[in-house]
Amino acid sequence: MASRPRDYQLLCEAFDGLPGIGAQAAERLAEWLVYHGDSRQMAEVLTRIGEAGLCRLCNRIQCQSECQVNVDGADYFLVASTEAALNRLFEIVDYQGPLFVLHGELSPASGVGPSQIGMDDLLASVERFPEASLLILASDSVEGRTTAEYIFRRSGRAGERVSVERACEILRGLD
Ligand SMILES: [Zn+2]
Incomplete structure (x- = not known):
């Protein structure tokens, strides 16, 4: 039996690493994405999100600059x-x-x-x-x-x- 391609294995492991998925569901997700889904679009979105980075202060990607720098004395x-x-x-x-x-x-x-x-x-x-x-x-x-x-x-x-x-x-x- 031929072993699975390395990238396919990595994809399964990436899904398996998400909370609440598990190894079997991870394989189903990977198979669906590769054979029926738009893996190229997903890759592009994930790349953009990864490159956007997180705001150091609020930990969100939506935040375009450092927020809260002008907030003082909050209750x-x-x-x-x-x-x-x-x-x-x-x-x-x-x-x-x-x-x-x-x-x-x-x-x-x-x-x-x-x-x-x-x-x-x-x-x-x-x-x-x-x-x-x-x-x-x-x-x-x-x-x-x-x-x-x-x-x-x-x-x-x-x-x-x-x-x-x-x-x-x-x-x-x-x-
Ligand atoms: Zn922020």
């Missing part, structure tokens, strides 16, 4: 575990204060540790706002609670883990 620092949660918040309140997106939550069971989700960068960002307490938009799950507890412990800051709705209530109170 709150918003930490979002996902871009989706942050976008839901933006639909409700006009938040201009400091923020950081982790793009994931700690999950020791799935091998997601602090270095995988940029915890050191988050803590450095938080340091720039010494008066701010933390609003952590993380899920009400073991992973979300673990993530919030880790951030509170490492930063030594006060604050709370919040839902989008609760965060909006608190931020509206600032008006």
